Amino acid sequence: xxxxxxxxxxxxxxxxxxxxxxxxxxxxxxxxxxxxxxxxxxxxxxxxxxxxxxxxxxxxxxxxxxxxxxxxxxxxxxxxxxxxxxxxxxxxxxxxxxxxxxxxxxx
Amino acid sequence: xxxxxxxxxxxxxxxxxxxxxxxxxxxxxxxxxxxxxxxxxxxxxxxxxxxxxxxxxxxxxxxxxxxxxxxxxxxxxxxxxxxxxxxxxxxxxxxxxxxxxxxxxxxxxxxxxxxxxxxx
Numbered sequence: 001x002x003x004x005x006x007x008x009x010x011x012x013x014x015x016x017x018x019x020x021x022x023x024x025x026x027x028x029x030x031x032x033x034x035x036x037x038x039x040x041x042x043x044x045x046x047x048x049x050x051x052x053x054x055x056x057x058x059x060x061x062x063x064x065x066x067x068x069x070x071x072x073x074x075x076x077x078x079x080x081x082x083x084x085x086x087x088x089x090x091x092x093x094x095x096x097x098x099x100x101x102x103x104x105x106x107x
Numbered sequence: 108x109x110x111x112x113x114x115x116x117x118x119x120x121x122x123x124x125x126x127x128x129x130x131x132x133x134x135x136x137x138x139x140x141x142x143x144x145x146x147x148x149x150x151x152x153x154x155x156x157x158x159x160x161x162x163x164x165x166x167x168x169x170x171x172x173x174x175x176x177x178x179x180x181x182x183x184x185x186x187x188x189x190x191x192x193x194x195x196x197x198x199x200x201x202x203x204x205x206x207x208x209x210x211x212x213x214x215x216x217x218x219x220x221x222x223x224x225x226x227x
């Protein structure tokens with residue numbers, strides 16, 4: 001089983017600042033089958049990034065993903081008020097399809 | 108607009124059973140795999156079970172294998188999760204999630220979830 005470890009657990013930033021979130025896999029993620037999701041209280045999770053770096057439909061270009069192998073990064077270049085949320089990574093290349101524990105981006 | 112509406116959650120005693128439903132709309136249901144993903148209070152997301160678009164293939168996490176059964180009715184655009192022998196550790200918000208066109212287990216749309224509480 002691939003274990004995904006996200007850091008930091010919480011990121012305290014202000015609107016307009018840059019957010020850098022890390023997701024580290026316990027073994028190499030095949031073909032960069034790595035996704036990022038955003039979660040807000042009371043809302044359905046939202047797909048942001050797939051294939052490590054491809055933005056999902058409707059995701060603004062201030063949100064970007066990078067990385068390969070075991071180290072992946074989600075970057076929000078300039079935080080908007082709606083970006084304060086929990087972000088989690090997921091690998092979807094092989095069973096079991098696991099998620100990281102999440103990083104909370106707070107004001 | 109894609110919509111996934113879960114129902115069937117509630118309070119159940121340990122050892123009991125519950126059936127969750129997820130009614131889908133806004134896309135061609137028969138084309139896509141579907142999954143259930145849960146989130147225990149204060150915890151991260153955990154994939155639980157998935158089913159191919161035809162229903163011919165099913166997949167389970169080790170934590171629920173032998174206790175949960177996923178199925179779908181393509182005539183009703185609905186996917187189900189039959190849960191039995193429930194344990195306290197099954198307490199969670201259960202999300203229905205749609206597989207993307209490129210991968211069964213890349214989830215491009217999610218429902219808002221239905222809460223399952225296992226307690227005596």
